[in-house]
Amino acid sequence: MKAILAFCLLAGPCLAEVNSAAILAPRPPKLLSDYGFFTDLAAGQADGQMVPYHLATALFSDYAEKDRYIFTPAPAAYQTEKTLEFPVGAAIIKTFRYADHKVETRVLVHQEAGWKAFPYVWNPQGTEAELKLAGADMAVQSPKGTVAYHVPNANQCKGCHVNSDKAFTPIGPKVRNLNTGGQLAALVAAGVLREAPADAPAMPQAFDTAAPVEARARAYLDVNCGHCHAPGLPADTSGLYLHWDESVPAHLGIMKRPVAAGRGAGDLAFDVVPGDPEASILLYRMAATDPGYMMPEMGRSLADAEGVALIREWIAGLDH
Amino acid sequence: MRFAAFSFLCAVAPASAESFAIAPGPDAESALQEALILAQPGDEVVLAAGRFDIKNQLSLDNPEVTLRGAGMDASVLSFKGQTGGAEGLLVTGDDAVLKDFAVEDTKGDAIKAKDVNGIAFIRVRAEWTNGPDAGNGAYGLYPVSSTNVLIDGAVVKGASDAGIYVGQSQKIIVRNSRAAFNVAGLEIENCYYADVYDNVLTDNTGGLLVFDLPALPQQGGHDIRFFRNQSFANNTKNFAPEGNIVGLVPAGTGMLVMANSDVEVFDNDFHDNRGVGIIIASYVKDTEDPNYDINPRRVHVHDNHFRANGHDPDDSEFGGLLRELFGERVPQIVWDGVMPIWRYLTVGQAADRQHSLHDNDMGDELPYGNADFIGKFGLTWLHGVSFDASEHAATLAPLAPVQVIIRGRDVSHKGAWAEIDK
Numbered sequence: 001m002k003a004i005l006a007f008c009l010l011a012g013p014c015l016a017e018v019n020s021a022a023i024l025a026p027r028p029p030k031l032l033s034d035y036g037f038f039t040d041l042a043a044g045q046a047d048g049q050m051v052p053y054h055l056a057t058a059l060f061s062d063y064a065e066k067d068r069y070i071f072t073p074a075p076a077a078y079q080t081e082k083t084l085e086f087p088v089g090a091a092i093i094k095t096f097r098y099a100d101h102k103v104e105t106r107v108l109v110h111q112e113a114g115w116k117a118f119p120y121v122w123n124p125q126g127t128e129a130e131l132k133l134a135g136a137d138m139a140v141q142s143p144k145g146t147v148a149y150h151v152p153n154a155n156q157c158k159g160c161h162v163n164s165d166k167a168f169t170p171i172g173p174k175v176r177n178l179n180t181g182g183q184l185a186a187l188v189a190a191g192v193l194r195e196a197p198a199d200a201p202a203m204p205q206a207f208d209t210a211a212p213v214e215a216r217a218r219a220y221l222d223v224n225c226g227h228c229h230a231p232g233l234p235a236d237t238s239g240l241y242l243h244w245d246e247s248v249p250a251h252l253g254i255m256k257r258p259v260a261a262g263r264g265a266g267d268l269a270f271d272v273v274p275g276d277p278e279a280s281i282l283l284y285r286m287a288a289t290d291p292g293y294m295m296p297e298m299g300r301s302l303a304d305a306e307g308v309a310l311i312r313e314w315i316a317g318l319d320h
Numbered sequence: 321m322r323f324a325a326f327s328f329l330c331a332v333a334p335a336s337a338e339s340f341a342i343a344p345g346p347d348a349e350s351a352l353q354e355a356l357i358l359a360q361p362g363d364e365v366v367l368a369a370g371r372f373d374i375k376n377q378l379s380l381d382n383p384e385v386t387l388r389g390a391g392m393d394a395s396v397l398s399f400k401g402q403t404g405g406a407e408g409l410l411v412t413g414d415d416a417v418l419k420d421f422a423v424e425d426t427k428g429d430a431i432k433a434k435d436v437n438g439i440a441f442i443r444v445r446a447e448w449t450n451g452p453d454a455g456n457g458a459y460g461l462y463p464v465s466s467t468n469v470l471i472d473g474a475v476v477k478g479a480s481d482a483g484i485y486v487g488q489s490q491k492i493i494v495r496n497s498r499a500a501f502n503v504a505g506l507e508i509e510n511c512y513y514a515d516v517y518d519n520v521l522t523d524n525t526g527g528l529l530v531f532d533l534p535a536l537p538q539q540g541g542h543d544i545r546f547f548r549n550q551s552f553a554n555n556t557k558n559f560a561p562e563g564n565i566v567g568l569v570p571a572g573t574g575m576l577v578m579a580n581s582d583v584e585v586f587d588n589d590f591h592d593n594r595g596v597g598i599i600i601a602s603y604v605k606d607t608e609d610p611n612y613d614i615n616p617r618r619v620h621v622h623d624n625h626f627r628a629n630g631h632d633p634d635d636s637e638f639g640g641l642l643r644e645l646f647g648e649r650v651p652q653i654v655w656d657g658v659m660p661i662w663r664y665l666t667v668g669q670a671a672d673r674q675h676s677l678h679d680n681d682m683g684d685e686l687p688y689g690n691a692d693f694i695g696k697f698g699l700t701w702l703h704g705v706s707f708d709a710s711e712h713a714a715t716l717a718p719l720a721p722v723q724v725i726i727r728g729r730d731v732s733h734k735g736a737w738a739e740i741d742k
Contacts, residue, residue: 134354137375137404150404154357155379159410166412166435231537234434237465237488239535250535250608257605258563259533262428262458262481265563281563291377292427292457297406298377 018049018071023091023109032105032120032129037071037093042127044095044102047071051190055172056180057206057223060304062140062147064096064103070173075194080201082163084173084193088112092170098142102126104151108161108170115168117157148301156298164232171227176201176244177219203244207306217314218244220307224296240271240282253282254318264293274318283311337362344370353378359385367395367421374398377405383414384727389421392445392475399426407432407457408446414438415727424449426457430476433463438726440470448478452501452559456480460502464488465538468724470731472496480559481566482507483524486514488538493724493732494519503560504529504569505551510536514544515722515732525558526566526573527551527593532580533565534603534612542582545719551575553592558636568604570595570639574629579603581617584719589625590652595639597629597652600675602693615658617673620716625681626652645696645705651689652682655712664694674714688712 019036022029029035039045046052050069058066071091076084086092092108102122109116120129121136135153139146152159163169178184184196203219204211226243228235238259241251250256253271258264258281266284273279285295287308294300340355342348342365352372355365361384369390374397380387387409389395399408408426411418415438422445423430430446433439446460460476463469464487474497476483483502486492492514498521499505505521507529508514521527528551532541551574560567569576572594577583578601590597598621603614630650633643642650659669677688688709695703724731 133357134350135376148403150376153353153379155353155381155410155412156377156405158381158412159379162412236537237434239537256535257565259536259565260458260462260464260481260485260487261564263454263456263561264428264458265561267562269563290427291402291404291406293406298404301403 018047018091020073020089023071023089024111026111028107028109028116028118028131030131032107032131035091035107037069037091037107041129042125050093051187051192053173053178053183053187053192054180055177055223056203057177057219059172059223060300060307061096062149062300062302063142063144064098067095067097068172069093070192072192075188075191076173078175078193078195078197078200080175082174083170084175084178086110086170086173092173094172098140100126101141102129103138103140103149104132104136105129106157115161115170117154117161117168119151119153119157121151142302144302150298150301152298159234159298160227160296162234176203177223179203180205206310213310213314213317217310220310224304224307228296253280262293264288264295266293272315272318274320275316276320277312277315280315283308283315286311337364339363340365341368342366342372343368344372348372349374349376349378356380356385356387357382361385364388367397369394371396371398373401374408375401375403377402377407377410379410379412380416381411381413384416385413386417386419387421388417388419391420392422392443395421396424397421398424400424402427407462410434411436411439416440417442417726418444420444422447428457429459429462430457430479431461432459433466433469436463436466438468439463439466440726440731441472441474442470443473445475445477446479446483447476448480451478452480452503452556453478454480454559454561458482458564459485460499461485462487463492467491468726469493470724470726472731474498475500476505477501479503480561481564482529485509486511488536490538491722491724492516493722498522499524499527501556503556503558503566505554507531507566508541508544509533510539510541511544512538512542513722516544516546517548519549521549521551522553523556524554525556525560525571526569526576527554527590528575528588529566529569529578530576530580530583531565531578532603532613534607534609534614539609539612541580543719543722544580544582545584545586545722546575547585547587549588551588551590551593555592555594557634565605568636568638570636570642571634572596572629572632572639574598574626576601577616577619579612579614579616580619581613582719583616583618584620584622584716586621586623590629591625591627593629594632595630595634595642596650596654597626599654599656601656602658615673616675618714618716619675620714620719621653621675621677622679623681626685626687627683629685630654641691641696645691646686646689649686651686651707652680653677653687653709654689654691656693657690657695658693661694661698664699669711671714675712676714676716677709677712 179202206220222244230243288294367389411433419442448456458481482504483499505524574590574593
């Protein structure tokens, strides 16, 4: 197997298949190449069975670019409420990179016992990535300067990737965030999704100014916060719910007092003060970089300047 | 049933469990985190004596794992250089036992347990070593949204909110612990069924707090017992960052009961708290939550010892108010007198909501005062403090003891407790 892969690496694209046994193995492979997701690791050339996809609005990760693929033995049923449910044997993989410098690839595999997540960290040459169960820390050059990049450990993955039954779950592939630029139809054609109704819900791209600020802000909050801040999910004890479907103003933070924020409250009294972004804890914690109170708690060391600007604009425009 | 069988097997064949030994050193953090990921039910992760410098939040998700050190002063996880993660250690696996180590100087909370059934903190220390500071993390020991919680023999210092904080949980025992130099020493918030006993609270802003707050997944806190605690000289100036509800607590608060129902407080010792011995109060902020009751109900305070509380209220919002209303002779127990306005104007407190205050040893202190906040802040022409404790003469039955089950054993019983603590 290794010899074949080595040959593939030397010879460019070849016909190796995705290794389903590796996806289902209780002990994850040590090397990313062992999965056979890529025919050419160095060039990022994916196997033909891997279906690339993108999201309307993506989680901010210190300005990293992300390449996403799904491998699934059968298409997921259409549903709008939760993440699409792919069958056992499916894998979702995401490579984080800055230009052509690949940093890590996260592999989510659906095994008989449920979903599992394994982080693989790339070698400096970008030719192979190695399993790092305990995560890793490294300094990485981003377009905005040096980033203290943290690869999450398996438990930290579950810090966000968990559903209300405490089971590990993928987050990204939700219909409302996949429904952009005709992608749903493409995913149906590729065997990833069973159907794509014309009335499928869609969230706007957060930074596409053609859409209203309100919708863009809510899309941004859904993607960057709603995987924890929603009923039954890890941040529900705060009573702050930021998922797309939330409609109660107090749960959206409007004139809501913090519960257990500590110095995360920033000497401010309310999560969101309509018309007054600078008095809003939500904005304060988004703009923070102190790990003791920045939000999200993980996955960034820089603030998302564009995201902060969007939420500032949204709060400033709220009726008061 | 399956669970009970497993526990039995563990008891007779402990050798089958694996032990991960972690020693201080440059690779300690990743070794520790890896062990916490790999440890299976029944396994132990053992910290050697020494100081461990940790940069990222640690986490434990597998069930029935023990993390233990060589003592709360011997094995120290120091987060002084923390760069990642909101707390020191996050536990999301059921039935974890944490014992005999310390967590110091985390950026946020020291140890948080979320959504677990079964968690034991035994002789664990959580501390911010620079002393009281608004820049310290909010909570020391922070089980939330959990069931079957045991905190025993813990020490917590320097938290900018509450040292020991149990939130939105059920079936809780906090005992034999010490909290000092926190804003709130020990706080039970939005919880059902807790026994808090044999603890020492001193040098905090407030010693014991029991709160209920609105608009949360679990609210309507009830059935909380506080007994044989010592809450004294909690006179540290409030250093909570603004915006936090605990920031309202005046320095020198022996105990604060806010908006909870069915609280029993007995055999405790409250002394030398400069603001007040116990204040029984309603939620003071506005809320639009229709399912939330702002008033405390059925608070039963009996057979406690009070001395020298309330002789020097501070100049904070509520301390200043106590001083304005009562001067330097604040009653040992103060009630805010808040109830629905129509009741205030007519028949008074509903019978099934009344408190009971009796058989407290007050010496020569002023025992009781009704601060009449409705008169003070609303119907000002009616305002007048009063001192007749007989307005709280409900007959309240004792609350039942709480049963806490960790790894299938009832830790409120000594024998079962010894099994866990071996």
